[in-house]
Amino acid sequence: MSLSFANEERYLLQPTKTVALNIKPSERTTIPKSECFKLGEINLNHVDTSVHLGITRTTSVCETAEVNVEGNISKARRALYSLLGAGLHGHNGLDHKSMLDLYKSFVLPVLTYGIEIFTPKSTLIKQLDLFQRKTIKQILSLPNNAADSCVLILTGLLPIEAI
Template sequence: MALDFANSEGYQLQPKKSVVINISGNSNNTKLEEDNLMMGNTPMPNVEQSTHPGIIRTTTRKNNIQSNTNENITKARRSAYSLLGTGFHVHNGLDPESLLHIYKTHILPVLLYGMELLTPSGKPLEQLGIFQKRMLKQVLSLPTRCPDPAVYILTGILPIEAQIHIKTLTFFNNVCHQSEESID
């Protein structure tokens, strides 16, 4: 169906980007029956993981959350390191207020990308929180043993869990307030 629609609209689907992921609804490791789906005359490969608009999709929800958490932390760390040369540190760098603004606008969105759809809990949520606390302590040159509530009070930044809840509620609100004619 997708190939027919693409042909009628005058665009081509990328065979290398079109894959099949067998999503299991259960948590045990039972292997689902693999269908051999075709795109035209080309068989579509069955894969364990694929990326769709920057969000990693895997065979289970738990793997989705863990994979995206790890990837977001890696990307946020790279974003922070890329800003170090521009003064993204307190020692001989920018003032704390500017540093926090840069963190909120350049690093935090990367760290939380897609989390309103995945709503992590447990270990992935803890990993995101640990990354944020370490990053804020490093940026502001606070000692690692500085209490976490002090970091949040000094910076005015909410804990990761609260930020994800806000993003989730905002997303839900946006979906609920769409017009009746909306496709979504």
């Protein structure tokens, strides 16, 4: 189907980016490597991981969620650090509303990117939620023992489970 569409639109599919990824439905299932997928006359390479639109896919559904949650947290941390020069830090920075707007606009979308596609387990959602709570407390210069519900009420943010 993709080859016929590419031919109709007169563009070439890149054989290095077009790969076959066998997804195992469970840990006990084994998939034979002898299966050969073709795209026209070209044999597709079998790979263990593949990235498409910023979402890393692996042969296991659980591993896909773990890899993407870890990646989202590190990317959100980098986005947060890049905004420090713009005044996104506690004391002597921007006012609280502006800092929260920056967080909501630039960091939160990176943190939650693709979650609806790979559906993480509750432990992974807790990791995302912990990152969000710690970040908000740091931005607002609140102590670590401040109640999470109070922080969410003050900021108007939803927990990651609700997003």
